[in-house]
Amino acid sequence: MSQAQEPERPDYARRQARFETALVESGFVAAILLDRRNVFYLTGTGQPCILLVVPNHPPILYARRVAAWVRSEAAVERVEQAASLRPAAGRVRELGLKRGRIGLELDVIPGRLYLKARESFAEFEIDDVSSMILGARMTKDAFEQHQLRRSAALFDRLHETVLESLRPGMREIDVAAEVSRALRRAGHENISFYRRWDACIQPEGLVVSGSNLARISGLAMTVTGVGLGPALPWGASERIVQKGDLLVIDLGLNRAGYQADMSRTYVVGRADKLTRELFEVVLACQQAAIDAIKPGIPAEDVYAAALRVVIGTRWEGHFQGYGTERGRYIGHGVGLDLDEPPVLAVGDTTRLRVGMALAIEPKLIGPEFGAVQLEDTVFVHDGGAEVISAVPRALFEVG
Amino acid sequence: MSQAQEPERPDYARRQARFETALVESGFVAAILLDRRNVFYLTGTGQPCILLVVPNHPPILYARRVAAWVRSEAAVERVEQAASLRPAAGRVRELGLKRGRIGLELDVIPGRLYLKARESFAEFEIDDVSSMILGARMTKDAFEQHQLRRSAALFDRLHETVLESLRPGMREIDVAAEVSRALRRAGHENISFYRRWDACIQPEGLVVSGSNLARISGLAMTVTGVGLGPALPWGASERIVQKGDLLVIDLGLNRAGYQADMSRTYVVGRADKLTRELFEVVLACQQAAIDAIKPGIPAEDVYAAALRVVIGTRWEGHFQGYGTERGRYIGHGVGLDLDEPPVLAVGDTTRLRVGMALAIEPKLIGPEFGAVQLEDTVFVHDGGAEVISAVPRALFEVG
Numbered sequence: 137m138s139q140a141q142e143p144e145r146p147d148y149a150r151r152q153a154r155f156e157t158a159l160v161e162s163g164f165v166a167a168i169l170l171d172r173r174n175v176f177y178l179t180g181t182g183q184p185c186i187l188l189v190v191p192n193h194p195p196i197l198y199a200r201r202v203a204a205w206v207r208s209e210a211a212v213e214r215v216e217q218a219a220s221l222r223p224a225a226g227r228v229r230e231l232g233l234k235r236g237r238i239g240l241e242l243d244v245i246p247g248r249l250y251l252k253a254r255e256s257f258a259e260f261e262i263d264d265v266s267s268m269i270l271g272a273r274m275t276k277d278a279f280e281q282h283q284l285r286r287s288a289a290l291f292d293r294l295h296e297t298v299l300e301s302l303r304p305g306m307r308e309i310d311v312a313a314e315v316s317r318a319l320r321r322a323g324h325e326n327i328s329f330y331r332r333w334d335a336c337i338q339p340e341g342l343v344v345s346g347s348n349l350a351r352i353s354g355l356a357m358t359v360t361g362v363g364l365g366p367a368l369p370w371g372a373s374e375r376i377v378q379k380g381d382l383l384v385i386d387l388g389l390n391r392a393g394y395q396a397d398m399s400r401t402y403v404v405g406r407a408d409k410l411t412r413e414l415f416e417v418v419l420a421c422q423q424a425a426i427d428a429i430k431p432g433i434p435a436e437d438v439y440a441a442a443l444r445v446v447i448g449t450r451w452e453g454h455f456q457g458y459g460t461e462r463g464r465y466i467g468h469g470v471g472l473d474l475d476e477p478p479v480l481a482v483g484d485t486t487r488l489r490v491g492m493a494l495a496i497e498p499k500l501i502g503p504e505f506g507a508v509q510l511e512d513t514v515f516v517h518d519g520g521a522e523v524i525s526a527v528p529r530a531l532f533e534v535g
Numbered sequence: 536m537s538q539a540q541e542p543e544r545p546d547y548a549r550r551q552a553r554f555e556t557a558l559v560e561s562g563f564v565a566a567i568l569l570d571r572r573n574v575f576y577l578t579g580t581g582q583p584c585i586l587l588v589v590p591n592h593p594p595i596l597y598a599r600r601v602a603a604w605v606r607s608e609a610a611v612e613r614v615e616q617a618a619s620l621r622p623a624a625g626r627v628r629e630l631g632l633k634r635g636r637i638g639l640e641l642d643v644i645p646g647r648l649y650l651k652a653r654e655s656f657a658e659f660e661i662d663d664v665s666s667m668i669l670g671a672r673m674t675k676d677a678f679e680q681h682q683l684r685r686s687a688a689l690f691d692r693l694h695e696t697v698l699e700s701l702r703p704g705m706r707e708i709d710v711a712a713e714v715s716r717a718l719r720r721a722g723h724e725n726i727s728f729y730r731r732w733d734a735c736i737q738p739e740g741l742v743v744s745g746s747n748l749a750r751i752s753g754l755a756m757t758v759t760g761v762g763l764g765p766a767l768p769w770g771a772s773e774r775i776v777q778k779g780d781l782l783v784i785d786l787g788l789n790r791a792g793y794q795a796d797m798s799r800t801y802v803v804g805r806a807d808k809l810t811r812e813l814f815e816v817v818l819a820c821q822q823a824a825i826d827a828i829k830p831g832i833p834a835e836d837v838y839a840a841a842l843r844v845v846i847g848t849r850w851e852g853h854f855q856g857y858g859t860e861r862g863r864y865i866g867h868g869v870g871l872d873l874d875e876p877p878v879l880a881v882g883d884t885t886r887l888r889v890g891m892a893l894a895i896e897p898k899l900i901g902p903e904f905g906a907v908q909l910e911d912t913v914f915v916h917d918g919g920a921e922v923i924s925a926v927p928r929a930l931f932e933v934g
Contacts, residue, residue, distance in 0.1 A: 172733055182765045184733060184754045200754055201860065209765055242646035246732050247639065248663060250646030264647060313719035316738075320712035325767050326737040333645050334571055334583060338725040339715075339738060355583040355599055366581045366608055367792025367871075368724045393766025461600065472766075 146279040148211030151178055151272065156191045158268045165236035166190045167265045168224055168253065171244050173329060173472040174269050176393060181210040188224045190231055198223055225256040239265025244333060270331070270477055274469055275491035280394060281515060284471070284493050288396035288513055288525040290389040293322040295400065295527045303535045304379045304404055308343050308361065312372035315340040315385065328388035328395060331473040332356070336368075341387020343372040345404075349382060349506030352461045356475070359384050359399075359499055359507045379405045379535075384509045386497075388474040395474045397495035398525055399511030403533045414451075414500050414508040415531040421445045421455070421498035422510050422529065425466050425480070429494070429514065429521035434485040435478035439466040442498055454500040467496040470513055492516040545678040547610030550577055550671065555590045557667045564635035565589045566664045567623055567652065570643050572728060572871040573668050575792060580609040587623045589630055597622055624655040638664025643732060669730070669876055673868055674890035679793060680914060683870070683892050687795035687912055687924040689788040692721040694799065694926045702934045703778045703803055707742050707760065711771035714739040714784065727787035727794060730872040731755070735767075740786020742771040744803075748781060748905030751860045755874070758783050758798075758898055758906045778804045778934075781905045785896075787873040794873045796894035797924055798910030802932045813850075813899050813907040814930040820844045820854070820897035821909050821928065824865050824879070828893070828913065828920035833884040834877035838865040841897055853899040866895040869912055891915040 155178060159167055169175055169187040176182045178189075179197060183206050186198040198218035199206035207215040216223060228238070238257050242250060243266035253262050276284065297318040302311060316339060320326055326339040335356060344361035353360040353370045360370040377383060386399035401418075403411060421442040428441035443466075446455045456463040465481030470493050478486035480494065488494075497511035510529060514521040523529070554577060558566055568574055568586040575581045577588075578596055582605050585597040597617035598605035606614040615622060627637070637656050641649060642665035652661050675683065696717040701710060715738060719725055725738040734755060743760035752759040752769045759769040776782060785798035800817075802810060820841040827840030842865075845854045855862040864880030869892050877885035879893065887893075896910035909928060913920040922928070 170733070176766055180765060182768050183752065202752060205752065205768075240646065242650070244732065245646050247641035247644050247646055247649030248665075249732075250649060251641070266647075309719055309722070312725070313716045316719050316725070317712045317716035320708055320715050320739070320771075323708070323763060323773075325763060326711070326715070326739065326770070327735055327767065329735075333643065333648075333732070334569070336726055336728075340719070340725065353582065353601060353604065364722060364724060365791050366579060367575055368726065369581050369604075371725070372719075374722075392764050 143278040143282050146180065146277060148178065148180055152189070152195060155269060155272055156189060158272060159189065159239065160191045162268060163237055164239045164263070164265065165233050166228055167239035168221065169241060169269065171241045173393070174241060177273055177472060179210040179212050181206050182393065186218065186221065186224055188227060190228065190233070193231060196224070196227060221253055221256040228257070235259055237261045237263045239263055239268065241266050241269070243331060273471055274477060275489050276471060276493050277491065280471065281493070283392050283394035284396050284513060285524050287389045287391040287394050288398060290319055290322050290324055290391060291398045291525055291527050293318045294385065298385065298402055299532065299534055302377070302383065302402060302404065304377055306377050307374045308345055308348070308372035308377065309364070309374060311377065311383065312338065312340040312343040315343065319389070323391050325390040325393070328390055329473050331475050335475065337388065338371040340372070341385055342370060343383070343385050345375060345377045345383040346381040346506060348373060348375055349384060350501055350503045352457060358457045358461070358463055358501060359386060359509050377404055382411065382506045382508065384507055386509060386511060393472055395470055396513040396524065397470050397474060397497070397511060398513060399497060399509050400527065401508045401510065401531055403531060404535050405533065407531055407533055410505060411508065411531065414505060417446060417451050418498045418500055418508050418510045419529060422496050422512065425496045425498065426514060426521045426523065429488060429516055431488055431490050431516060431518065433488050435480050435488060436482050436484050438480040439464065439482060442466045451500055454502045456499060458502050466498060467494050469493060470495050488516050490516055490518055542678040542681050545579065545676060547577065547579055551588070551594060554668060554671055555588060557671060558588065558638065559590045561667060562636055563638045563662070563664065564632050565627055566638035567620065568640060568668065570640045572792070573640060576672055576871060578609040578611050580605050581792065585617065585620065585623055587626060589627065589632070592630060595623070595626060620652055620655040627656070634658055636660045636662045638662055638667065640665050640668070642730065672870055673876060674888050675870060675892050676890065679870065680892070682791050682793035683795050683912065684923050686788045686790040686793050687797060689718055689721050689723055689790060690797045690924055690926050692717045693784065697784065697801055698931065698933055701776070701782065701801060701803065703776055705776050706773045707744055707747070707771035707776065708763070708773060710776065710782070711737065711739040711742040714742065718788070722790050724789040724792070727789055728872050730874050734874065736787065737770040739771070740784055741769060742782070742784050744774060744776045744782040745780040745905060747772060747774055748783060749900055749902045751856060751900070757856045757860070757862055757900060758785060758908050776803055781810065781907065783906060783908045785908060785910060792871055794869055795912040795923065796869045796873060796896070796910060797912060798896060798908050799926065800907045800909065800930055802930060803934050804932065806930055806932055809904060810907065810930065813904060816845065816850050817897045817899055817907050817909045818928060821895050821911065824895045824897065825913060825920045825922065828887060828915055830887055830889050830915060830917065832887050834879050834887060835881050835883050837879040838863065838881060841865040850899055853901045855898060857901050865897060866893050868892060869894050887915050889915055889917055
């Protein structure tokens with residue numbers, strides 16, 4: 137893994153130009169972006185703003201507050217102050233636009249805001265521009281890859297902390313607390329961002345042990361834990377970790393806004409034969425997925441490659457879940473959100489491209505043994521996939 | 536402050552009945568709730584679900600996954616499994632409904648989901664039901680008050696941790712790390728929930744010191760800190776805390792889903808005369824607000840009462856911000872979200888009611904001195920407001 141020098145500031149002009157081209161190709165006359173991650177991607181500011189993009193005109197950034205701060209850091213010439221859509225609507229008309237499609241991020245902006253936009257742009261058609269901006273964000277440039285490597289490196293600190301502190305008798309939340317402390321000191325932003333409006337995860341991720349490993353909760357995850365109660369029923373619980381337990385930690389490591397998704401499985405004590413076998417299978421699944429990755433193949437083929445390792449074996453029914461709760465996926469894109477496209481899942485035929493950052497997360501789950509999971513973030517290069525974390529892809533015995 | 540025994544399980548049937556009544560009174564024929572906090576409030580499950588409420592018919596809860604889990608905890612007789620709106624749409628027609636208004640939470644559900652709902656319920660009118668459910672949530676029952684007291688008590692642990700660990704030479708994120716660890720061990724859920732779609736705060740809150748105290752960032756907050764960089768420009772930074780600095784911590788303490796909003800100001804070393812004066816003014820503002828609170832008065836009057844303390848004094852221009860960034864508010868409702876109605880702000884004429892939980896957060900801010908802030912969560916009782924935290928409303932000298 138090469139630790140290149142920090143690349144210069146991202147080429148925002150290029151990102152903006154590519155987005156404008158995509159807009160024109162899809163027949164949009166303008167786009168209005170409000171999502172903080174999208175605006176950060178295109179301009180470099182994470183302050184709440186409204187970004188107006190009209191192809192062939194300089195973009196305008198309306199800072200909802202602290203315009204001077206935004207002006208000092210955003211890669212946009214024209215920064216104004218505005219907390220509503222009105223100035224953007226005025227500008228669109230000033231430019232002579234009279235009809236056509238205006239793009240909004242309908243995957244995240246609330247229905248109420250969508251309706252307001254419909255009023256503000258009554259003579260225009262409002263349409264969803266999410267897939268276009270997320271499409272642009274799928275391939276990571278040199279700057280972003282550098283950021284993701286730094287995020288993945290946060291797992292080194294987590295790993296050291298677990299090796300040093302994990303002991304029988306601790307509760308899952310005690311482990312979570314030690315991990316939280318170590319990650320925050322190391323520069324973890326302490327919030328993991330999801331694209332999906334109602335998804336969330338604790339900053340230390342999912343810290344799950346023993347019998348909780350097979351208790352599947354929530355929506356999109358599989359080794360979830362049960363949390364502290366029904367208000368937030370995933371993540372660390374008050375369960376006391378016991379000798380012989382497995383413990384999985386799975387989280388989005390967020391440094392400077394970029395999230396590397398990683399997971400390791402720890403054994404409290406010595407791993408028995410079954411656990412070793414489970415890990416070998418999971419590792420083989422991950423390796424098969426990694427080996428399958430190359431530019432041009434459909435995303436779903438990566439899942440198929442991993443699945444082939446377990447088909448016809450006793451582990452097939454435990455792969456990515458068990459019983460009625462089985463996921464037909466092996467990973468997903470990561471970046472400014474923890475759940476970016478593509479999904480490496482049955483039905484996603486997006487062609488892999490050089491520069492994609494993908495989380496590969498095989499797991500075997502069953503009430504008899506709990507779960508063994510392994511997750512790494514990889515980059516898609518010309519020659520195939522590169523795993524970007526230095527923490528060995530191994531099963532660890534602790535305590 | 537009375538520490539009553541934990542009340543029985545909430546009276547979900549009563550909450551549902553009240554919501555149904557509100558629906559009928561506002562002319563809705565049905566409501567479809569997807570927001571996890573709203574569904575938790577009405578049913579007791581925090582699993583991702585779709586709740587269909589049709590007045591005079593038993594509600595149906597569609598678990599998007601793990602229906603058995605949902606069935607085991609939700610106060611709804613009929614639990615089915617469904618990840619889309621289709622079954623709910625089928626049920627509405629089965630009940631013979633043919634037209635009318637159907638309520639959705641347009642304050643949080645994405646535009647795309649709103650458009651899907653419009654298709655699924657093509658012959659109906661989709662309208663916003665947010666204010667109705669948030670209106671019901673404004674007054675907290677005995678169970679909720681108990682939960683909020685327990686959340687506020689988390690600040691005891693934070694406070695002890697700061698007194699024990701804060702020393703010159705630590706970075707703001709080192710303080711945040713110690714606070715994170717202590718709170719997680721004490722049962723903090725480690726995520727603070729906002730109603731506003733793009734608001735977020737680190738679980739340890741805003742840890743802000745020295746010159747950062749007057750750097751206002753973000754959207755709705757005032758003592759914000761600057762964060763680790765532009766991706767998330769508020770909260771703790773790498774700034775090194777120095778002898779003589781002020782340090783403010785402001786956060787949503789989330790236990791069992793209920794969030795008490797609190798803040799204290801610490802002096803690293805000895806407080807000088809100016810700091811003591813600032814604190815006395817802030818305390819007087821908070822006390823004036825607390826004294827003003829009684830059932831029946833408009834929310835904005837609480838702000839007016841606090842403002843009166845500083846009007847005509849040298850502090851007027853530093854109250855709730857300075858320069859162009861001044862907030863005309865003194866607090867807001869708290870509960871399952873950290874930013875619930877009412878807002879104790881100019882223009883909010885909501886009448887205060889017994890059972891409301893309000894955060895009262897006066898602050899003085901200025902580049903010359905930084906900021907001094909004091910925040911407490913109070914309950915509205917018949918006789919006035921009750922502060923629910925045991926941590927003294929004082930300025931603390933540390934280190």
